[in-house]
Amino acid sequence: MPSTIFHSKPIAPQTWLIQGDGSNSYLVVGEKQGVVIDTGFATENIRQYAQTLTDIPVRIAANTHGHFDHTGGNGWFERAYMSARALEIAKTPYPSKAALDYPLKYLVTIVGDGDIIDLGGRTLEVFEIPAHAPSSIAFLERKERILFSGDEVDKGVMLYWMQDEPQPTIEQYTLNLEKLLQQRKDYDFICGGHEHVMADASLVEDYLEHARRILSGIEGEQMVLQGEFPADFHMYQIEFKRSSTYKGTWLGYDSRYVRSKVYAR
Numbered sequence: 001m002p003s004t005i006f007h008s009k010p011i012a013p014q015t016w017l018i019q020g021d022g023s024n025s026y027l028v029v030g031e032k033q034g035v036v037i038d039t040g041f042a043t044e045n046i047r048q049y050a051q052t053l054t055d056i057p058v059r060i061a062a063n064t065h066g067h068f069d070h071t072g073g074n075g076w077f078e079r080a081y082m083s084a085r086a087l088e089i090a091k092t093p094y095p096s097k098a099a100l101d102y103p104l105k106y107l108v109t110i111v112g113d114g115d116i117i118d119l120g121g122r123t124l125e126v127f128e129i130p131a132h133a134p135s136s137i138a139f140l141e142r143k144e145r146i147l148f149s150g151d152e153v154d155k156g157v158m159l160y161w162m163q164d165e166p167q168p169t170i171e172q173y174t175l176n177l178e179k180l181l182q183q184r185k186d187y188d189f190i191c192g193g194h195e196h197v198m199a200d201a202s203l204v205e206d207y208l209e210h211a212r213r214i215l216s217g218i219e220g221e222q223m224v225l226q227g228e229f230p231a232d233f234h235m236y237q238i239e240f241k242r243s244s245t246y247k248g249t250w251l252g253y254d255s256r257y258v259r260s261k262v263y264a265r
């Protein structure tokens with residue numbers, strides 16, 4: 001194979017982790033078709049790379065949320081499945097990537113709670129879990145018992161947006177985790193957006209405990225910025241940002257947005 005930025009490894013039957021630039025990508029293949037969950041933001045053709053891993057056609061992508069490090073490769077696919085809120089930003093490269101040439105004219109299918117992407121003998125069910133991003137959804141794959149959680153359940157979870165207001169709340173995050181735990185009998189593994197791959201699903205319980213501790217008044221440490229913050233991100237009002245660690249999980253959040261359920265654009 002000619003040299004490529006991508007590398008991959010099988011993580012379950014008919015399931016691969018693909019890494020290039022940006023987020024983790026996951027190729028999930030059924031009897032009829034494959035899908036790539038999150039497409040990173042490498043400029044190289046990730047669909048073509050994914051197709052080298054299977055003979056089943058891979059024509060569609062699906063995004064856990066609209067951040068460009070998860071959507072930048074969508075344009076290599078015929079169609080991308082994402083939430084309505086994701087579509088608002090999915091085709092806008094981060095400032096540092098604006099000069100690069102991304103294919104952005106792809107078709108989009110909007111999905112939300114309960115929608116199913118059918119791969120043939122294997123499905124992805126959508127669960128809306130907006131916190132790290134207002135556009136976040138998780139995909140539950142029951143055959144191999146994997147929950148693709150994007151940036152909402154991973155090694156660390158950033159519960160603030162790169163803007164002033166509004167901000168996501170710990171309370172909203174708790175509701176999301178409770179929603180995921182209602183399906184807990186159907187998955188054993190978490191595949192996250194950047195770090196955790198096939199992690200034990202008890203991670204969801206750990207994050208719920210963690211979030212509930214913050215709700216109960218146990219506040220995280222004042223956040224300190226070390227070194228230069230990446231150019232694409234702006235941290236507003238750092239004095240309100242907290243960093244909280246519990247049982248190997250990490251939450252970053254805004255201390256003004258713990259309980260309020262007010263959560264709107």
Ligand SMILES: [Zn+2]
Nearest residue numbers: 065067133151
């Ligand atoms: Zn993100």
